[in-house]
Amino acid sequence: MSQAPEKKNRFQISREVQEEFVNGVAETMLSLAQTAGEWKKPWTADTPMGMPFCATTGREYGGANMVRLMLTSIVQSYKDDRWMTFKQLQQLQKDNPDLDMKIRKGEKGVKLLRPEEIVFTVEEDGRWKFLSQEEIKQFAEQKAQEQETPDIQRKTLFYPFTVFNASQVDGFPQKEQPAHAMTEIERNEFVEKFIASSGIPVEHHGGDAAYNHAADLVKMPFPERFTGTDEYYATKLHEFYHATGHESRENRQNKQSQTLKGYAFEEMRAEMFSMLTGARLNLPMPESNSAAYIEHWNQKFSGGDIKAVFQAATEAARALTTMRQFEAGEQPSARWFPKSEVWPELVNMQKERDAATGADFHSLPQIAPQTAVPRSERPTLVDSIAAFKETDDPVAKARLVLQNPDFLEMALKQDPNAVRDLASLCDTLSQTLYMELEEKSRTESVAHRTPEQQTAPAPRMRA
Structure with missing residues (x-):
């Protein structure tokens, strides 16, 4: 009788997600460096590459996520800097029933990282006890009153989410051209x-x-x-x-x-x-x-x-x-x-x-x-x-x-x-x-x- 696979904790999952993300960035950089001589820019001075942003919220992606999306755009020759998750595309379709927007068959998304800070204390037996927002607030008030509180620790974990470029979506509205591009x-x-x-x-x-x-x-x-x-x-x-x-x-x-x-x-x-x-x-x-x-x-x-x-x-x-x-x-x-x-x-x-x-x-x-x-x-x-x-x-x-x-x-x-x-x-x-x-x-x-x-x-x- 085969053993059931061991359930991974959130720290193992976070590390594996980071490893996959970093390997993807490194592979993209290496691919670009190796083909730099033959590489042709998909954009021109009139339509320069913009900063990647979410198509539904308008917010620019930051940090390492921005790096991965820009590198991916270079490799895949995406001229569009709009990105979205599958759920966000579904919501756009729901809000615009006159449009017929679908991700093309065979297209693959890009995995990004969503950071989440966890707050915990270490119990006497070594186990970690994760704190709710209510408990965090309670301990903060106790500390302000100079009461004895447990040693609170914090760590940042990362969870994956996948986004697609607007160029991968059939029927997606055309992007408006910028008013002016630098000569x-x-x-x-x-x-x-x-x-x-x-x-x-x-x-x-x-x-x-x-x-x-x-x-x-x-x-x-x-x-x-x-x-x-x-x-x-x-x-x-x-x-x-x-x-x-x-x-x-x-x-x-x-x-x-x-x-x-x-x-x-x-x-x-x-x-x-x-x-x-x-x-x-x-x-x-x-x-x-x-x-x-x-x-x-x-x-x-x-x-x-x-x-x-x-x-x-x-x-x-x-x-x-x-x-x-x-x-x-x-x-x-x-x-x-x-x-x-x-x-x-x-x-x-x-x-x-x-x-x-x-x-x-x-x-x-x-x-x-x-x-x-x-x-x-x-x-x-x-x-x-x-x-x-x-x-x-x-x-x-x-x-x-x-x-x-x-x-x-x-x-x-x-x-x-x-x-x-x-x-x-x-x-x-x-x-x-x-x-x-x-x-x-x-x-x-x-x-x-x-x-x-x-x-x-x-x-x-x-x-």
């Missing part, structure tokens, strides 16, 4: 204004794109070195996201982030943000070269850390929400974002930095493709090992370790206890590299300046 020039000006108003300084130089944490500075190659404005702004937003992790902003630079896993995870978050902003602003997807990086992180570094991946999606969505709020003329809810009254001054300060380095891209009608410098390919494991043995330059060694995912894996296997020390070394070496690039940029930027710019006063910097 390419307006989009570029918006990105410039957004990053400048955030207070994150950007300086152009002759080296690669990078964010220097110690100096809290985004370093960008001169605009004319890119294949076009799309690639320039996609790269700039990627580095902007890294800068939001500074301790004065989202503070993602904790002890865990100083490990190789932490560095890789930060890059994973930035790739996710790049995909979302690319869809939102008609910017190119990250290069297919990033597929290996994403796959490597997912296979070698995640270690089943479902909460971490879920957190990454939430953090990427938070940054996108900040950008959307700024676009709408609102004060972004992010606590670190400067108040609107100082935005004009910050924008002017950034213009002065650009002028001082000769990066006057605002007046360029088109960035010349013939001067483009392609991103360097990551070296193979064999090349990295050979180069590592041949050089005594610590900066070169650091580059090799950080650029090659397979080399990172090898370092972890050979000496897992030294991971934090290695990360600390790389952080120290990055300062050396920064000084090297800074000196190089001072020399090279002179060639890009006009006589008037060479005699211009130094840009004002915030204290």
Whole structure:
């Protein structure tokens, strides 16, 4: 006689739901990265991709749910940003009997997560006692009166619900077109204004794109070195996201982030943000070269850390929400974002930095493709090992370790206890590299300046 399957508790169900959700996000990201070269945008500048929202309530989806819906829209080429559950569609049909709305046969929905906070106490025998709203209120009143109350604990569990895109529903009313969509020039000006108003300084130089944490500075190659404005702004937003992790902003630079896993995870978050902003602003997807990086992180570094991946999606969505709020003329809810009254001054300060380095891209009608410098390919494991043995330059060694995912894996296997020390070394070496690039940029930027710019006063910097 077969045994009945063991009944799962709500915590097991919640974890399984999160695992399925995170795996879906990771698979979608990997699929996008692998096919970035052949990927074609289903929307145009006249009909840009909007933020996913509920077709019945009008409310935008937030956090990790927003990430999954936007990524799904990219993969499935959905032009519509309206979503609904099956029950919501039924209610719409009931309210509009003249319409004949049905989900097409064979269409599959997308599972999202609904958070629910549970409140409980732990009994003497170790069992959990879940509290009702009445009991929670009663204990709160007792505590206010300084009466003895049990230790109340809280946890957030997740439950699934499935939504369908309006494009999957036959007979669904056509979406109204937006009154105005940004042109390419307006989009570029918006990105410039957004990053400048955030207070994150950007300086152009002759080296690669990078964010220097110690100096809290985004370093960008001169605009004319890119294949076009799309690639320039996609790269700039990627580095902007890294800068939001500074301790004065989202503070993602904790002890865990100083490990190789932490560095890789930060890059994973930035790739996710790049995909979302690319869809939102008609910017190119990250290069297919990033597929290996994403796959490597997912296979070698995640270690089943479902909460971490879920957190990454939430953090990427938070940054996108900040950008959307700024676009709408609102004060972004992010606590670190400067108040609107100082935005004009910050924008002017950034213009002065650009002028001082000769990066006057605002007046360029088109960035010349013939001067483009392609991103360097990551070296193979064999090349990295050979180069590592041949050089005594610590900066070169650091580059090799950080650029090659397979080399990172090898370092972890050979000496897992030294991971934090290695990360600390790389952080120290990055300062050396920064000084090297800074000196190089001072020399090279002179060639890009006009006589008037060479005699211009130094840009004002915030204290």
